[in-house]
Amino acid sequence: MKPKVIAIVGPTASGKTRLGIEIAKRWNGEVISVDSRQVYRGMDIGTAKPEGTWVESEIEKDGSIKQLFGSRKTFLVDGVTHWGIDLVTPDEPFSAADFKAYATEKINEIFVRGRLPILVGGTGFWLKTIIDNLDLTSTPGDPALRAELESRTLGDLFHEYKQLDPEGAELIDKQNKRRVVRALEVTKLTGKPWSEQQTAGEQLYDVLQIGLLLPREELIERIDSRVEEMVARGLVDEVRRFKDTYGCECESMTGIGYRQVCAFLSDITSLGAVDISGTRSEQLCPIGHNCSLASFADRTKLNAAIEDVKRDTRAYAKRQMTWFKRDSRIVWVNLGDSTENLIKRFLENRSNT
């Protein structure tokens, strides 16, 4: 019998986190965040990381389970244990494959504890690695090779790739350089065509996917107000801290919120319009907020950056819906609907494979 796992999916700002907590409380579960941005330590406000506290772990003490991502501590949100948060520093890479290794380990641990694993998150690809047990090839990225490949033109790369893996060349998105680079990278590193390495193992878990559905208008409202809330909570200062350490270029800074605000900060810095060495939080706040030091021009720019964040978040939500829509296994519920019977039936149903 496969372990039963619940997954809560849906676009950003649809209320997944809260639902996850409710379900965890009701069914004795632990949450695993499936979010490619919440893995970064310290990136809290912009990733809408749930607010919680790190406590000494009670459950990890016996050491009976080998921990790939060992931690003495547990992240508690409203009394519910959360995994998948604060796994790496913002300059460390963390891929879908890393996540798969981490999450499967955590699911098994939770299962052994006799509790219910609840995957909560909007990173569809990461979730898919677990639900469909993708064998993400055993070939990690090779930074040197990748850098070399990336310096070449797409046409050139595709040409070489086609020689090495004609079948893959048919399947791949030939206009997406990032994909072609990876396929070529895998093929060269392993000596075997990338297209032959795309396999999925047998399903590991019995999964109930619950999708949160809400009217587009309502989702947009929720996105907008959440972004405003982030700003009020100090998004700009958070981004500035990371900008000072990592700049705007590293992967973790390409997240929505970070990207736009980082660009804004670079803009005003280069113009010398704002002294950013002083008491920062007082100097930078958008129009409509109470602040005295920022110039009107800079506040206008910040407002524009915030609008960009909202816009890009909407676009992201749309992409997420495109992803989830095509998975017919998802059971869609309206925000606010009870999941009681749905989950009850799922848990009572004995899986026979």
Add this chain to the structure above:
RNA sequence: GGCCACGUGGCGAAGUGGGAACGCAGGGGUCUGCAAAACCUCGAUGAGUCGGUUCAAUCCCGGCCGUGGCCU
């Protein structure tokens, strides 16, 4: 009242006497190690409006309407 300018898809905005760029927004889609990423794709049978010139008008001419500016 007179003079001048302008009137292009939801917004912004080019250009041309003979296939209406582009940006943004919006819709649809792809996805097997960067996925909040990367990539693909679709929207004006028609240019305020009515006439005229021309083989042909969004582009030239005129009337009307509208907008902005200037003048008395």
